[in-house]
Amino acid sequence: MPQGTAMAEYGDDIVVTGPTGTRTLSGEAARPSGDLLAASDGRTPLSEVVPTIGDEATTLAVAERLVAAGLLYPVERLSAFDVDDVHRSLLEGLLLELDADRRPGFADRVQSLTVGRYGDAATTERLGESLAALGCTTSETDPDVVVFVESDAAADRQTVNRAWLDSEATLVRAAVHGPEVEIGPVLSPSSESCLACLTTREELNDAGQQLSYRALNPASTYETAFCSHVLTQLALRAGLGRLPPELVGRLVRLDLRTLDYSDARLFGVPGCEACDGGS
Numbered sequence: 118m119p120q121g122t123a124m125a126e127y128g129d130d131i132v133v134t135g136p137t138g139t140r141t142l143s144g145e146a147a148r149p150s151g152d153l154l155a156a157s158d159g160r161t162p163l164s165e166v167v168p169t170i171g172d173e174a175t176t177l178a179v180a181e182r183l184v185a186a187g188l189l190y191p192v193e194r195l196s197a198f199d200v201d202d203v204h205r206s207l208l209e210g211l212l213l214e215l216d217a218d219r220r221p222g223f224a225d226r227v228q229s230l231t232v233g234r235y236g237d238a239a240t241t242e243r244l245g246e247s248l249a250a251l252g253c254t255t256s257e258t259d260p261d262v263v264v265f266v267e268s269d270a271a272a273d274r275q276t277v278n279r280a281w282l283d284s285e286a287t288l289v290r291a292a293v294h295g296p297e298v299e300i301g302p303v304l305s306p307s308s309e310s311c312l313a314c315l316t317t318r319e320e321l322n323d324a325g326q327q328l329s330y331r332a333l334n335p336a337s338t339y340e341t342a343f344c345s346h347v348l349t350q351l352a353l354r355a356g357l358g359r360l361p362p363e364l365v366g367r368l369v370r371l372d373l374r375t376l377d378y379s380d381a382r383l384f385g386v387p388g389c390e391a392c393d394g395g396s
């Protein structure tokens with residue numbers, strides 16, 4: 118079955134949950150739909166899967182409906198990528214989420230993305246490897262997405278903030294502090310806050326520790342791998358215009374030992390010297 122898809126039978130109906138939502142398949146099309154989804158392994162072209170299931174004309178019509186519904190895709194859409202299973206499943210999930218009319222240009226859109234990387238060397242290096250495997254360009258010149266991984270005091274936060282504000286890119290920030298990983302904020306070009314606002318908020322909230330870390334432990338390979346994987350996904354989503362809106366301006370903090378989790382929202386600081394707080 119395609120990535121992120123699950124199926125359950127209830128009497129004659131088949132309920133399918135995929136990246137784009139849940140659908141109930143009923144009537145005559147239910148059985149061939151279920152068989153088709155079960156036989157779609159993300160490798161075999163639909164033109165080879167279809168003849169193995171029932172009447173070919175019927176199955177073809179069913180396949181077209183499943184494609185339109187975002188439950189199935191022609192695997193040829195991913196033929197431009199020469200990637201391992203991890204990256205392939207990431208692409209498959211993203212592809213299935215796109216509206217059917219936007220899927221034909223999927224590979225071109227992914228492979229024309231430019232991602233600028235700043236900060237923690239270990240994490241950004243892994244991120245770079247993933248992006249290169251997908252055919253994206255990594256460059257700080259004219260990026261579509263800026264990824265910044267803080268692993269220390271906010272030493273070069275100002276520099277990255279300036280570079281981002283001077284670009285048309287979406288910013289994805291993360292921080293790794295030992296077993297604690299912080300993802301966010303994600304800031305779009307129209308966001309009314311910036312990393313200088315974050316610094317101000319951290320200072321203001323210092324007493325409550327709401328937005329501030331003081332522990333500066335080195336991250337292990339595990340945290341680095343986790344973080345770079347999440348950032349790969351977010352960079353692609355940002356580049357494809359598929360970021361969940363609720364993620365913008367939000368900081369999520371996760372302790373990978375305990376899975377303790379907290380989140381906060383970054384509000385712009387009115388009169389911020391870098392972005393003017395959106396005013």
Ligand SMILES: [Zn+2]
Nearest residue numbers: 311314389392
């Ligand atoms: Zn600001």
